[in-house]
Amino acid sequence: MTLTRADEPQQAAFGLDVAGGATHDVTNQPPPSAPYDASDDAALLEGLRREGAGWAEEDLRRLGRLAGSEEAQEWADQANRHEPELRTHDRYGHRVDEVDFHPSWHHLMRTAVAEGLAGSPWADDRPGAHVARTAGGLVWGHTDAGHGCPTSMTYAAVPALRRQPELAKVYEPLLTSRAYDPGLRVPAEKRGLLAGMGMTEKQGGSDVRTNTTAATPTSEPGVYTLRGHKWFTSAPMCDVFLVLAQAPGGLSCFLVPRVLPDGTRNTFRIQRLKEKLGNRSNASSEPEFDGTVAWLVGPEGQGVKTIIEMVNCTRLDCVMMSAALMRKTLVEAGHHARHRAAFGARLLDQPLMRNVLADLALESEAATALALRLAGAADRAVRGDEKEAAFRRIATAVGKYWVTKRGPAFTAEALECLGGNGYVEESGMPRHYREAPLLSIWEGSGNVNALDVLRAVGRDPATAQALFDELSLGRGADARLDAAVAGLKDQLAVGSQVTARRLVERMALTLQASLLVRHAPTAVADAFCATRLGGDWGHAFGTLPAGSGLDAIVERALPGQG
Known part of the structure; x- marks a missing residue:
């Protein structure tokens, strides 16, 4: 078959090299995310x-x-x-x-x-x-x-x-x-x-x-x-x-x-x-x-008693590492959305993508705040604070259960923000996604930690009191939080193995909400309470209700945005 100059337009349409140059130009691809400041959070x-x-x-x-x-x-x-x-x-x-x-x-x-x-x-x-x-x-x-x-x-x-x-x-x-x-x-x-x-x-x-x-x-x-x-x-x-x-x-x-x-x-x-x-x-x-x-x-x-302190430490690290994976994959998703365009606009400027990123940002901030609160309790407990030790005993198991459970769903959603680019090893996202389930298994799977919460409450009522004392610090800041805490007390009174996961999930969400209403901007706290406690949320990330302050949440979360 012999090609002539008359065939060049057809060749070009199929990406064939008609002039000895490159077959295509690379456009609309994000630059590498590194270098960036991982502490810009x-x-x-x-x-x-x-x-x-x-x-x-x-x-x-x-x-x-x-x-x-x-x-x-x-x-x-x-x-x-x-x-x-x-x-x-x-x-x-x-x-x-x-x-x-x-x-x-x-x-x-x-x-x-x-x-x-x-x-x-x-x-x-x-x-x-x-x-x-x-x-x-x-x-x-x-x-x-x-x-x-x-x-x-x-x-x-x-x-x-x-x-x-x-x-x-x-x-x-x-x-x-x-x-x-x-x-x-x-x-x-x-x-x-x-x-x-x-x-x-x-x-x-x-x-x-x-x-x-x-x-x-x-x-x-x-x-x-x-x-x-x-x-x-x-x-x-x-x-x-x-x-x-x-x-x-x-x-x-x-x-x-x-x-x-x-x-x-x-x-x-x-x-x-x-x-x-x-x-x-x-x-x-x-x-x-x-x-x-x-x-x-x-x-x-007394082998089990000897290793209990070890378990408290490594469970804290499971929360920490899950929160770190959330933050890392959010940063990568945000970077991609900032530099990638589709349907006539940057992904970051598309309302639905902005909803997804804002929802991920809420989850990431809640996980980070809880990890640091647990670390603070650990620090004060080893220095002799008995009330903080009681809080640490129950809250670390609660955080280990919930934050590590959120990790796989979170990393999957962040990966999806990159589309097919996120599905290839070069992006790093598959590695983070594969890692996420480990944190919910290491140092006791979900059932082990949920039962440990019940065991802590049954053996030492001071642990439950320490948790409710912490929750009370947010009293009056949000009616949905107040209602959730009241409901939690009712749940705890009738807690059993069958309902243990539901109970511990509620403990985690109220604890995170309490931290956010006290310490996070209004847009973050309000959106978290409306969705995680108020029920105005779908079954996937990116289903925040209208009027959730998406811009403020995203700008706070992404490096170089705020």
């Missing part, structure tokens, strides 16, 4: 100051600029594209059980530890230290979720380890260090340590009392040997692990170092790495213990 900065950590704002803004930089965003992408690799043996046949990571993983970890996102708040006497850490996680969470796992477990291990003072004296200074020192070596010879956890087993999951891993006492007081198999042990490259096992006196908590004080490798056979739904940057494993040396943490038979 009014709700975050206001909450930081409100909860007593305003002194950390300068460092938070610096970290926010780094988190949104092209370099840090590339670290996150590379750490997930180049997955960790398990090496069970060295070239000579010696068992090593090591996990190798891409350099980008180490860049992310080094920054997180140096910025105080691991155990360092426990060594910081300043009021608000734990709030500053949570705010840092909300900002640094704009990079990669996977490396938040070992930093979270390290943070949570410190209060549990304090139940055995002689062990805490050795390990706490290293767990609270801001030095990232990877590699398996004698813990006492390193500049800083990371801690992991080995709680669940295949036959029980959250029902840890069914664990079968056995702990046998040795002739040395406080030292045991373990034999058994753990089902989900994330970050197996950590230096030490807190493990639950059955001792003669019942289920107990133990400290298991990867390397023993004499320099020999402890038995920690990694059977495989999990092929999981979420991030690819972190390694989740199944370790086998066989004569593994361990030190008792807390009394025998």
